[in-house]
Amino acid sequence: MKNEFQVIADLIEKDKKVLDVGCADGTLMKFLKDNKNINIRGLEISKEKVQECIAKGLTVIEGNAEKDLKQFPDKSFDYVVLSQTLQAFLNPELVLDELLRVGKKAIVTIPNFGYWKVRFHLLFKGTMPITKKLPDQWYNTPNLHMCTIKDFFHFVKSRDIKIFKSLALNNLNTSIINERNLGVKNLFADLGIFLIEK
Amino acid sequence: MKTEKNIKTLIVKKPLKLDCGKTIKEFPIAYETYGSLNSKKDNAILVFHALTGDQFVTGTNPITNKDGWWSYAVGPDKAIDTNKYFVICSNVIGGCMGSYGPSHKDPNQKIFGTNFPVITINDMVNAQYNLLEHFGIDKLFSITGGSMGGMQVLQFISNFPNKSKTVIPIATTSSHSAQNIAFNELGRQAITADSNWKDGDYTSNETNPGKGLAVARMAAHITYLSKKGLQEKFGRKLQEREDLKFGFDADFQIESYLRYQGSVFVDRFDANSYLYITRAMDYFDLAKQFGGNLSNAFINTRAKFFIISFTSDWLYPTQENKDIVIALNSIGADVGFVEIESDKGHDSFLLDVPDFLSALKNFLDKSYEED
Numbered sequence: 001m002k003n004e005f006q007v008i009a010d011l012i013e014k015d016k017k018v019l020d021v022g023c024a025d026g027t028l029m030k031f032l033k034d035n036k037n038i039n040i041r042g043l044e045i046s047k048e049k050v051q052e053c054i055a056k057g058l059t060v061i062e063g064n065a066e067k068d069l070k071q072f073p074d075k076s077f078d079y080v081v082l083s084q085t086l087q088a089f090l091n092p093e094l095v096l097d098e099l100l101r102v103g104k105k106a107i108v109t110i111p112n113f114g115y116w117k118v119r120f121h122l123l124f125k126g127t128m129p130i131t132k133k134l135p136d137q138w139y140n141t142p143n144l145h146m147c148t149i150k151d152f153f154h155f156v157k158s159r160d161i162k163i164f165k166s167l168a169l170n171n172l173n174t175s176i177i178n179e180r181n182l183g184v185k186n187l188f189a190d191l192g193i194f195l196i197e198k
Numbered sequence: 199m200k201t202e203k204n205i206k207t208l209i210v211k212k213p214l215k216l217d218c219g220k221t222i223k224e225f226p227i228a229y230e231t232y233g234s235l236n237s238k239k240d241n242a243i244l245v246f247h248a249l250t251g252d253q254f255v256t257g258t259n260p261i262t263n264k265d266g267w268w269s270y271a272v273g274p275d276k277a278i279d280t281n282k283y284f285v286i287c288s289n290v291i292g293g294c295m296g297s298y299g300p301s302h303k304d305p306n307q308k309i310f311g312t313n314f315p316v317i318t319i320n321d322m323v324n325a326q327y328n329l330l331e332h333f334g335i336d337k338l339f340s341i342t343g344g345s346m347g348g349m350q351v352l353q354f355i356s357n358f359p360n361k362s363k364t365v366i367p368i369a370t371t372s373s374h375s376a377q378n379i380a381f382n383e384l385g386r387q388a389i390t391a392d393s394n395w396k397d398g399d400y401t402s403n404e405t406n407p408g409k410g411l412a413v414a415r416m417a418a419h420i421t422y423l424s425k426k427g428l429q430e431k432f433g434r435k436l437q438e439r440e441d442l443k444f445g446f447d448a449d450f451q452i453e454s455y456l457r458y459q460g461s462v463f464v465d466r467f468d469a470n471s472y473l474y475i476t477r478a479m480d481y482f483d484l485a486k487q488f489g490g491n492l493s494n495a496f497i498n499t500r501a502k503f504f505i506i507s508f509t510s511d512w513l514y515p516t517q518e519n520k521d522i523v524i525a526l527n528s529i530g531a532d533v534g535f536v537e538i539e540s541d542k543g544h545d546s547f548l549l550d551v552p553d554f555l556s557a558l559k560n561f562l563d564k565s566y567e568e569d
Contacts, residue, residue, distance in 0.1 A: 057567070
């Protein structure tokens, strides 16, 4: 399991109720179910991935986060997880509002467009950055709204969203992001993980 | 109508009060089972059949000598694995494969015909509940069925919230739509317009409204397929001829196919049963039973739901299945949902659709492994 999922799992206490939005093949769900006795649900848009989740014995709803989160009542999950997908929605603002309505807390991870490799790529090659976290070409990327750790940090602050924890990931290194080190983390982390609440 | 050998029957002694107000008692329920009930009695699956189905889910139907209606899904090593699970299915009341219906005789030894009480989906499941007592099963492992079978699944878990661990409604609805009612009415009108119907008293008149019933079946059959499926299978292909004949014979293969479907149906189905069962479907509105709030139908159950729809099913489209998912999510129920890609229309659930069958198998087997 990738390091990101380990960090997410460490943020969640045992026996909680969790919704994994865009749960893909259910790797994180399975881990949370087996190791933390989490009552876990998934929402996934891809039919193939839904089938993979069912084969793992996971409860998954085929659906689209932009349309289908509204069926869940307010604060019906302890945590709602959104891993590296916020930038792919037509309306990330609306999705974030929905995550915070449905979940008591939300865990959102974002691929960082401020990562030094991304910046170097654009600066020196003059073409759209391609990195491990951003593997697609400009014409076929699902990412519509790329942002940096700094962007997201400012965005949640401006929306009165409470940040419980913000973590920077660089390969296997995890460190805490705060107002003072924001500039540095924004340069050296390829992924930001935010535990937030509204 | 048919011989009653090969039909297992449970005579229900307990009176059953029907939604129409009448009470029936000492009535037969015809059923069949597959696989064996284990000693813990925790491996039973109750399957509910659709409009024209019967208790013969798989293997060879001893009455028609054709494959059981869900042979693709049920059997040894299949999605519903009879090596592992004990499958029970019964003919609905109002039906014509041995359960109490309009072709039975009333206490005065006269065939009921349209004097049989109008039954509902609720009545059907209340009648079938007696099978649990008969087999000494306290809690089923699963209940499942497609189309009208799915309606019975929803009604059953609503009526008996603790009686099944898992619940799998397939290609169904919680409320029959105007379009659904319209198609059923078309079928009923075809039957009652047949002069051989004789106000439902055709048996004592030694006639049979076969033409009307065949037309009803033909119209309904179209609704079970998709436009794309029909086009790919038949297109404008001609039936055993080089060119159009400028007449009203079956020039096109699709015409010949529908005529064949109509004619074989008449051999195995009772016209009055068709009226009764379609009426039961039309009356089905689970939300209405709970003050307009579908969620309340499921408020008392802790069962694990898995809902399945098909992309090309326009009779019970994905959105109607999703409405059930939404109602369950809004009360925090344990519900999974998948829409299966298939161009085989509503009939997809009866056919060899690998993604559907593997989803069904995985859900059942994984749920059975848990505790």
